[in-house]
Amino acid sequence: MQSVYQHLISLLLVFSSLQVPQLTEGCSCALGHPQDAFCNSDIVIRAKVVGKKLLRDGPFGTMRYTIKQMKMYKGFEKVQHVQHIYTDASESLCGVKFEINKYQYLITGRVYEDKVYTGLCNFNERWERLSLAQKKGFNHRYQLGCNCRIKPCHYLPCFVTSKNECLWTDMLSHFGYPGYQSRHYACIQQKEGYCSWYRGMTTRDKTVINATDP
Template sequence: MNNLVLTLLLLHLVGLREVVRGCSCFPTHPQQSFCQADFAMKAVILKRTDVNTAIDFTDFGFNNIKYDIQVLKLFKGPKMNLDAVYTGSNSAACGIHLINGTEYFLSGYLDLKGFLHVSLCGFVQRWEDLSSTQKRGVEWNYKNGCNCKITRCASIPCGSTFAECLWSDYQTLAVFRHFACVEKSDGSCAWFRGIA
């Protein structure tokens, strides 16, 4: 009887370990993702390859997908090792599916071995789907607003500080697609609406 209980408990814990591995991301404004990323670029996807070995210590045994890319424009990041990005093999591993021959805005992190990684938690989007404000943001406004803090506000009224832009649930899509938080000449921060 004790062995049965112990076995069931062990199986339950192994199952919980698998659940904990699932991808979970807190919604962020594209500018936050841009500012926190190690790299940001416009690139075209050339080829997808399944990679069966762990690339870095964050993979936890998940297989990876390697996408060979051609960088069309580098907005931030290293000027070397720009021939491929890696992602998890499925959405549970925060992996994303990219389409060969398609231009994307890619942002993500650089691992300890110098590999570029993209995930569901970062800002990755087909270039043609970016609003004109987002395109202007990745080219200029987002970088110049990295000193500003974007704070998500779940209910109104929200308090804010001098160097902060508030982002409420009521304005999620509009702020996401059409605004950048920019630093003004006095050091304060405010939402700037770009071209719609």
């Protein structure tokens, strides 16, 4: 019996040692509302990826994607027209993989030395997967709330602490991201500097709610 027990312990130790790299390696990003992605990015565009090339720089190289820009929502003062998007070639270092000649993407990124860089911690999504409210948000609505602060609520109780905050509760009611507020609401600055969640998809569905809802 003792030898069987020792054998089981040794197997558990081997298994644990095999799992360690998976726990310590990889890209880890904090959840973010798409409005924050818009406000914190240098560049926000809609584009189709038409080519790619691996550049041999860095430990794993850099992937340069050639794009066909459809529309620019933010970044006119940084780059007039984006032709290439750069990202790390390794997903473990937060590199993004785009499919070629298939989809239009909403791409957000930063500009360094006139080059646009993006990664898994940026907001990058197929255009067709965005909700109508998200499309309107990137088009014009999110910019109205860049002076607001979206405050994540991970555990109850949680409260807003200033008039410019909107309480983001997707992590509570929708078991993570993306949730209802992410897909359908923008945090917009109202009169007297107060910020509140706003949903205005159609003329019959225009609601302004206080900073603690939904």
